[in-house]
Amino acid sequence: MTTSKPVNQVNLRNIVLEMLLKVNKGEKSHVALKSTLDKNVSLDKHQRSFITRLFQGTLERRIELDFIINQFSKTPVNKMKPVIREILRMGVYQIKYMDNVPVSAVCNEGVKLAEKRKFRNLKGFVNGVLRNVARNIEKIEYPKEQKERLSVIYSVPKWIIEKWTKEYGISKTEEMLEGLYKPKATSVRCNTSKATVEEIVKSLEYQGTTVEKSKLYDKALKISGYDKLENLDVFKAGMVTVQDESSMMVGIAANPKEKDYIIDVCAAPGGKSLHVSELLNGTGTVEARDLTEYKIGLIEENIARVGNENIITKVSDATVLDKEAIEKADIVIADLPCSGLGVIGNKSDIKYNITQNQIDELVELQRKILKQISKYVKQGGKLLYSTCTVNRQENDSNVKWIQDNLPFKLQSLNGIVPEQLKCEKGCLQIYPGQYGMDGFFVSLFIRE
Known part of the structure; x- marks a missing residue:
């Protein structure tokens, strides 16, 4: 009689621990997650889902997890060894937010991790804190203020x-x-030059993907229940591009006409550039620029997959004037580096790392870029200024700065973007979770 061995003996919690330690050392969370999943190709759908949930959840709930741990540990969280700190955070997250994981498994696996990471002397400490938390999780008293x-x-x-x-x-x-914290499906934009929306939906559903049509944009879909995006036929064929619906509003607001010449000055990874290139119906030219060869490489990967022929790339520093581009563009898209406070639901490490001083510096950088790239817009042409933040200093204040310092007039987006989205003072501010979108800001100017 033979017995079958488990197909995969990999320690999923150890993989998550390693990712959290990488983020502590400065690696971006979405980069750590993607590289880890890409490396562990043998993991099945449920294992990948467990890793993703535990990693993202432990990261996004860090402040609350530390608050809870500090109520049951004699050693404050900030005084702990990084490995022990992350083991406890992972454990408390599972206890509080993952009902399908038994407390006994959480505690036992936490102890095993401490031992595996050469902290055998702290096994009892880890076990004691986690069991104490588990017994008292419903009695936690949160701050009154x-x-x-x-x-x-x-x-x-x-x-x-x-x-x-x-x-x-x-x-x-x-x-x-x-x-x-609202659950989010993956938002994709359909490339209708390759297939109709209905054909794309049919293909996705045939592969077992759950599909919901957007309430805002007829070319947008929300998909869930798939394993790997790269395995979806419509993705491989370039029929869809992953892009948050909020980001799609830039292309909608740009509203390009056929044969337009468009410059996207901070384009990586290329979602907005591809969108406007598709809206040109194969005519015109989109020049997708960014600062480094690496970022241009990301754009070119997407161009190669989608196959659009009216888009080119260029390595370019947006703070330095390109004299050859002066008054050449019908539209300049300036989705500029920002604080990212609108997307902290997806990239939790941003909220722990950004400071007010950095925001002040970003505002100066945004204005430095705008001062140069605004010169590329033809008379009567359009400037699209957007950010993925809800910070008024980077949004409203910069709109006023553009009006006061550059030869541009603000145009209202009412009647251009979907009617469900109200534009205060003509600009579009999307808030996190609104229609399942990221926080985002879009403004449109015409050169006088």
Whole structure:
């Protein structure tokens, strides 16, 4: 009689621990996740899902997890060895947010991880903290002070809570915080030059993917339930591009006409460039620029997959004037480097690393870039300024700066973007979670 061995004996929690330690050393969370999943090709769908959920959840709930741990540990979290700190965070996340994982498994696996990582002497400490948390998880008392409480419950640094409260009020702030945690399907844009939306939907469903049509844009779909994106036939054939619906609003707002020459100055990984190139119906030219060969490589990968022929790339520093491009472009897209506070629901490490000083520096960089690239716009041409943040300093204040310092007039996006999206003062501010989107800002100017 023979017995079959488990197909995969890989320690999933150890993989997550390694990813968390990489993020602690400065690696971006989405990069760590993608490279890990790409490397571990033998993992099945459920294993990949477990790794993704535990990694992202432990990261996004860090402030709350530390708050809980500190109530049951004599050693404060910030005094712990990084490995032990992450083992405890992972354990508490599973206890509080992963109901299908038995507490006994959480504690036992935490102890095994400590031993595996050469911290045998701290096995008892890890076990004691996790079991104590498990016994008392329903009795946790959160801070009474409102902003402190919001900071802990939603795991967003208090200074960001204070900033949003000052700019938007407490009610809108809570709404945005809730939006960060709304479940999100993958948003894809259909390339209708290759197939109809219905054909794409049919292919996705044939491969077992759950598909929901967008309420905002007839070329957008929300997909879930698939294993690897790269295995979907429509992705391999270049019929869809992954792009958040909020980002699609840039192409919609640009509203290009056939034969336009468009420059996208900070284009990587190329979603917006591809979108406007498709809207040109095979005519015109889109020049997708970015700072480094690596970023241009990301754009070219997407171009090769999609196969659009009216798009070219160029390595270019947007802060340096390109004299050959002066007054050549019908449209300039300036989706500029920003604080990213609109996408912290997807990239949790941003909220822990960004500072107010960095935001101030980003505003200066945005204005330095705008001063140069605005010169590429023809008389009567369009400038699209957008960011993936909800920070008024980078959005509203920069709109005013453009009007005060550059020869451009603000154009209202009402009647251009989907009617469900209301444009305050003519600009589009999307809040995290609104229609299942990331936080995003779009403004449109015409050169006078």
